Amino acid sequence: MSLQKEEVEKIAHLARIALSEQDIPLYTRNLSDILAFVEQMNNIDTSKITPMAHPLDTVARLRTDEVIENNQRDLFQEIAPQVETGLYLVPKVIE
Amino acid sequence: MHTKTLTELGLGLHQRQFSSVELTQHFLQRIQDYDDQINSFITVTKEIALAQAQAADVCLQTGKTHPLTGIPIAHKDIFCTQGVKTSCGSKMLDNFIAPYNSTVIEKGSEVGLVMLGKTNMDEFAMGSSTETSYYGIVKNPWDIQAVPGGSSGGSAAALAARLTPLATGTDTGGSIRQPASLCGVTGLKPTYGLVSRYGMIAFASSLDQGGPMACHAQDVALLLNVMTGFDPRDSTSLNRPKEDYCVHLNDSLTGLKIGLPKEYFAEGLDAQVAQVLEVAIKELEKLGATLHEIHLPHNHLSVPIYYIIAPAECSSNLARYDGVRFGYRCEHPKDLMDLYKRTRAEGFGAEVKRRIMIGTYALSAGYYDAYYLQAQKIRRLIKEDFVKAFQEVDVIVGPVSPTPAFNIGEKVNDPITMYLSDIYTISVNLAGLPALSMPAGFVKQRPVGLQVMGNYFDEARLLNIAHRYQQCTSWHTMIPQGFA
Numbered sequence: 281m282s283l284q285k286e287e288v289e290k291i292a293h294l295a296r297i298a299l300s301e302q303d304i305p306l307y308t309r310n311l312s313d314i315l316a317f318v319e320q321m322n323n324i325d326t327s328k329i330t331p332m333a334h335p336l337d338t339v340a341r342l343r344t345d346e347v348i349e350n351n352q353r354d355l356f357q358e359i360a361p362q363v364e365t366g367l368y369l370v371p372k373v374i375e
Numbered sequence: 376m377h378t379k380t381l382t383e384l385g386l387g388l389h390q391r392q393f394s395s396v397e398l399t400q401h402f403l404q405r406i407q408d409y410d411d412q413i414n415s416f417i418t419v420t421k422e423i424a425l426a427q428a429q430a431a432d433v434c435l436q437t438g439k440t441h442p443l444t445g446i447p448i449a450h451k452d453i454f455c456t457q458g459v460k461t462s463c464g465s466k467m468l469d470n471f472i473a474p475y476n477s478t479v480i481e482k483g484s485e486v487g488l489v490m491l492g493k494t495n496m497d498e499f500a501m502g503s504s505t506e507t508s509y510y511g512i513v514k515n516p517w518d519i520q521a522v523p524g525g526s527s528g529g530s531a532a533a534l535a536a537r538l539t540p541l542a543t544g545t546d547t548g549g550s551i552r553q554p555a556s557l558c559g560v561t562g563l564k565p566t567y568g569l570v571s572r573y574g575m576i577a578f579a580s581s582l583d584q585g586g587p588m589a590c591h592a593q594d595v596a597l598l599l600n601v602m603t604g605f606d607p608r609d610s611t612s613l614n615r616p617k618e619d620y621c622v623h624l625n626d627s628l629t630g631l632k633i634g635l636p637k638e639y640f641a642e643g644l645d646a647q648v649a650q651v652l653e654v655a656i657k658e659l660e661k662l663g664a665t666l667h668e669i670h671l672p673h674n675h676l677s678v679p680i681y682y683i684i685a686p687a688e689c690s691s692n693l694a695r696y697d698g699v700r701f702g703y704r705c706e707h708p709k710d711l712m713d714l715y716k717r718t719r720a721e722g723f724g725a726e727v728k729r730r731i732m733i734g735t736y737a738l739s740a741g742y743y744d745a746y747y748l749q750a751q752k753i754r755r756l757i758k759e760d761f762v763k764a765f766q767e768v769d770v771i772v773g774p775v776s777p778t779p780a781f782n783i784g785e786k787v788n789d790p791i792t793m794y795l796s797d798i799y800t801i802s803v804n805l806a807g808l809p810a811l812s813m814p815a816g817f818v819k820q821r822p823v824g825l826q827v828m829g830n831y832f833d834e835a836r837l838l839n840i841a842h843r844y845q846q847c848t849s850w851h852t853m854i855p856q857g858f859a
Binding site for chain 1: 607610682697715732733753791
């Protein structure tokens with residue numbers, strides 16, 4: 281399964297990872313190799329099989345809908361790159 | 376002190392032959408003297424260790440103790456430690472001081488374990504050689520040209536070099552067992568859900584499991600007792616009655632039925648490794664076990680499906696690293712998209728980026744069914760192979776790694792070759808089963824481990840087998856030259 285440059289660029293965009301022009305050939309090769317390697321999966325008929333997302337097939341455990349955590353915003357924001365009055369700062373989104 | 380078992384150290388502490396402070400200082404000194412040769416630690420927590428040791432000594436005097444009170448431990452740098460750098464081997468978290476403790480760390484503190492530091496690892500636990508860490512490669516104490524294995528290479532190397540008597544690791548595709556094998560130490564991956572993942576930085580949520588590592592199986596059992604237990608903060612944590620994994624350590628192996636998968640002893644396994652394992656398996660026979668050939672017909676698909684499932688899950692788990700709330704942020708972002716893209720391009724290493732991108736592709740519109748869903752279907756087939764096998768045998772025994780430790784740099788530029796070295800360990804993670812690796816000999820002076828895989832929740836039996844084996848062999852007591 282050989283990927284084209286445009287596909288790799290699209291994947292990188294979806295993954296929000298910048299890829300330089302120099303990087304693209306290497307990643308294209310690596311990703312194509314991996315996809316070729318996993319092609320073996322298609323040699324098997326799985327039409328009658330249920331996918332298994334959890335090794336023990338357990339389901340999500342629920343709890344009662346009540347507040348059990350304290351607000352620790354200030355503690356958690358101590359390690360943020362940029363904060364102001366309790367808000368995380370990022371570059372302007374809307375022009 | 377660094378050659379004693381935990382039982383001997385515990386006795387020494389309780390009988391006041393030495394204090395926890397002295398014991399801790401002994402290991403801190405060894406780390407100082409030897410770690411620059413192997414680079415197994417990212418952070419040494421000297422002040423914390425000494426404070427914890429002092430507190431342990433107070434407990435030891437008043438008699439309010441646990442078998443592991445005052446014993447030093449090294450934690451893989453994937454477990455969040457409050458107030459202490461937790462890097463996951465990545466530039467992305469180089470500046471991350473965890474604001475909370477993971478459950479594993481908390482449980483360790485509760486019984487009085489003394490944290491020596493955080494061990495080096497493949498970046499975000501993605502790797503089989505500990506060559507992808509932002510903090511440099513870890514070297515195998517048995518041969519510094521060789522890798523220690525990964526991703527828990529720092530923990531394994533630190534144990535082998537006797538820089539710590541205990542360590543924690545995590546295992547998503549073999550990352551406890553394979554470095555344990557390559558470094559000549561003992562490591563166990565528990566049944567999925569036994570050890571809480573709260574505060575354990577996530578790589579692939581349906582595969583990750585934290586587990587104990589040590590030089591002796593009985594020490595692994597003692598640490599497993601501490602690490603396990605229901606945790607309401609982990610939605611995949613299992614609520615089962617607490618078990619004592621030491622109780623059956625000395626049980627006889629008479630009548631034990633061992634399954635040997637035909638697929639594991641076929642081509643791809645180094646002939647000398649096969650010979651070492653044959654001798655080890657004979658020892659188990661001498662101890663009373665019987666051998667039976669079994670089949671795991673879908674095993675050859677385990678590596679391909681893992682390299683869809685694990686990257687898919689990691690692409691989701693690593694989406695949180697966006698330079699906004701914590702961790703690395705690129706300089707002078709032009710706009711929000713630039714912030715995300717350059718933070719992630721600069722903060723992540725190549726292997727992590729590869730896996731995120733494969734995962735993104737496999738989950739994207741139009742490809743989800745063909746890749747992720749298909750992989751999860753085959754995953755069920757792999758589990759069913761094991762379920763069938765365990766109807767015939769009690770445990771399954773096999774190699775951990777197709778070769779002993781390879782040389783540093785040998786596979787790092789060839790991802791697929793690196794991935795294929797996980798062929799014997801991955802299926803156990805896919806099925807959620809427990810498995811351990813124990814030292815079984817050497818090939819060209821590099822250690823070789825034997826893997827013992829069990830049915831769900833059969834950790835006590837695996838540890839029993841390892842302990843009985845270690846009572847009549849001495850591979851696990853050997854120390855690499857230069858570190859004695």
